[in-house]
Amino acid sequence: MRAGLPRARPGQRVGLLGGSFDPAHEGHAHITRQALKRFGLDAVWWLVSPGNPLKSEGPAPMARRIAAARRVMDHPRVTITDIEARIGTRYTAETLARLRALYPGVRFVWLMGADNLLGFDRWESWRSILDSVPVGVLARPGQGLAQRQSRAALAYARHRLPAEQARSLATQRPPVWCYLSLPKIDISSSQIRALGQWQRTP
C-alpha cells in the first residue's frame, strides 16, 4: 500500500463519505455514527474532496479542511483522508474504480446525504456508481419526498433495500441502495460560511 493511504483488510466493510467538508460539521459526524451503527460498517473514511466537480468555486485549502474535520470527528473507526488528491481522482465513479483496484476484497459502501439524490443523475457515470457499489443514503433536512422521487431514486427503485435490512447493505450485490430515516440535524457548511465562522481564504 502506498504511503499516506488508509489501511483496510479484505472483507472489511468500509463506508466512504465524500464531501467538500468546507468546513466539516456535526451533521457529517452524526450521519457517520449512524452509518457505522445501522449499516454495520467496520470503518468510515471521509474523502475530503480536492473540489466537487459540479461546484464552480474552489473550497478552502485541503490542509485546513482536514485539520478542521479532525477536530469535529475524532473516532477510532473514522479516517479522514485526502486520498482523492493522492490518487488523482475527482469524479466519484473514477475514485470508486481506483479504490476497488487498490483494495481488493474490501467491501466499500458509498455514503451520502439524501440531498445528493436530487442531482445524482448529473454526476459523471452515475449509473456505474450505483451498479458497482452499494449506496447508503442518510436522511437530511429538506425536500424528502422530492429526494426519494428523484430520477436516480426512481430509476433504481426496485434495487432499494428495505431499511430493516440495512445491516446487510455492504454484503449485498450491487445495484443496491438503502435509505435511512434518522433524527435530522439542520446544519450545512454553507450556513457556517454565511455566518462568517469559516473563510475559504485565510
Ligand SMILES: Nc1ncnc2c1ncn2[C@@H]1O[C@H](COP(=O)(O)OP(=O)(O)OP(=O)(O)O)[C@@H](O)[C@H]1O
Ligand atoms: N446535516 C446533514 N445531514 C445529512 N447529511 C449531510 C448533512 N450535512 C452534510 N451531509 C452530507 O455529507 C456529505 C458531504 O457534505 P458537504 O461536505 O457538501 O457538506 P454540506 O453541508 O452539504 O456543504 P454545502 O452547504 O457547502 O453544500 C454529502 O453527502 C451531504 O449530503
Ligand SMILES: O=C(O)c1ccc[n+]([C@@H]2O[C@H](COP(=O)([O-])O)[C@@H](O)[C@H]2O)c1
Ligand atoms: O462524480 C461526480 O460527478 C460528482 C458530482 C458531485 C459531487 N460528487 C461528490 O459528492 C461528494 C459530495 O460533494 P459535496 O461537494 O456536496 O460535499 C464529494 O465526494 C464529491 O466529489 C461527485
